[in-house]
Amino acid sequence: MDRPYQNPPTADTQPLRLDQALQLLALSGVPDPRGEPGSPVWMQQLIDALVDLSSRDALTGLANRRAFQLALEREIDRVARSGEPALMLVADIDHFKRVNDCFGHAAGDQVIRAVAAVLTDSVRPMDLVARVGGEEFAIILPNCPHSFGETVAERIRQQVEQTQVDIGNGRALAVSISMGGAFAPQWVRSTPALWLERADLQLYAAKAAGRNRVLLEPTADSFVSHDEKRLLFDSTSFQDFL
Structure with a gap:
C-alpha cells in the first residue's frame, strides 16, 4: 500500500513516518491537520498536535506527569522572582482499590474520568490540573493567596x-477525595521535589485522619524547609547562619 505522507530516505536521514503520526492522532480522537498534506503549515499543525498529545493523559485528557513537572518548575521560578503566592494541591481518590475490586477496572476508569472532570470544572482557567498517578491528581494554583x-x-x-x-x-457510585496542600515559599527558589513532598505530607495526614478531607500546611506563612533554606543560602556568606 502506498504511503502518501512518507518522505523518501536520504543518505543521512530516515523517512518520516507521517502515516503513523496521523494514525496516532486518529486513535486519540484528534482531527487531521488542515491544509495541503506535507506543506509547512500542515506539518506545523501536525507537530503541534503531537506535542500537545505527548503532554496529555490518555484516559482523562488532563496534563500528564511530564507536563505537570514542567509547569511546576515554571511556577517555582515565577514565585521566586515575583513573590506572588502559589498553592499546590495533591488529591487521591478514597478507597479506589475497592472500586476496581468490586466493580471492575472499567468502572474505575469511569470514576477517574468523573473526578478529573470535577477538578477541571472547579478551578480557574489559569490553574493546571494533572493526573500524576493511577488515582492521584495534582493542581497548581498560581497567585492563590x-x-x-x-x-x-x-x-x-x-x-x-x-x-x-x-x-x-443503572448503577451510580459516590466518590470522595482526600487533599493535601502546600504554598510555595515566596522569594525562595525551591525545587519541584521539595514542594511536592510538603503537599504529600498533608495528603498523608488527611488520609490518616479519616479521608474525605482537606489539610493544608498549618502555618499562615509559607513554611521554608531546611533544604529550601540551604538552596537559598548555598555559596553565600549567610550559610553559617543556617
Whole structure:
C-alpha cells in the first residue's frame, strides 16, 4: 500500500513516518491537520498536535506527569522572582482499590474520568490540573493567596463528594477525595521535589485522619524547609547562619 505522507530516505536521514503520526492522532480522537498534506503549515499543525498529545493523559485528557513537572518548575521560578503566592494541591481518590475490586477496572476508569472532570470544572482557567498517578491528581494554583487556599480546596472536595458516577447498568457510585496542600515559599527558589513532598505530607495526614478531607500546611506563612533554606543560602556568606 502506498504511503502518501512518507518522505523518501536520504543518505543521512530516515523517512518520516507521517502515516503513523496521523494514525496516532486518529486513535486519540484528534482531527487531521488542515491544509495541503506535507506543506509547512500542515506539518506545523501536525507537530503541534503531537506535542500537545505527548503532554496529555490518555484516559482523562488532563496534563500528564511530564507536563505537570514542567509547569511546576515554571511556577517555582515565577514565585521566586515575583513573590506572588502559589498553592499546590495533591488529591487521591478514597478507597479506589475497592472500586476496581468490586466493580471492575472499567468502572474505575469511569470514576477517574468523573473526578478529573470535577477538578477541571472547579478551578480557574489559569490553574493546571494533572493526573500524576493511577488515582492521584495534582493542581497548581498560581497567585492563590493564603486566605483563599483552604476555601478553594474545600470547595473542590465538596464538588467531588456531591458527584454520582454512572458506572453502567443503572448503577451510580459516590466518590470522595482526600487533599493535601502546600504554598510555595515566596522569594525562595525551591525545587519541584521539595514542594511536592510538603503537599504529600498533608495528603498523608488527611488520609490518616479519616479521608474525605482537606489539610493544608498549618502555618499562615509559607513554611521554608531546611533544604529550601540551604538552596537559598548555598555559596553565600549567610550559610553559617543556617
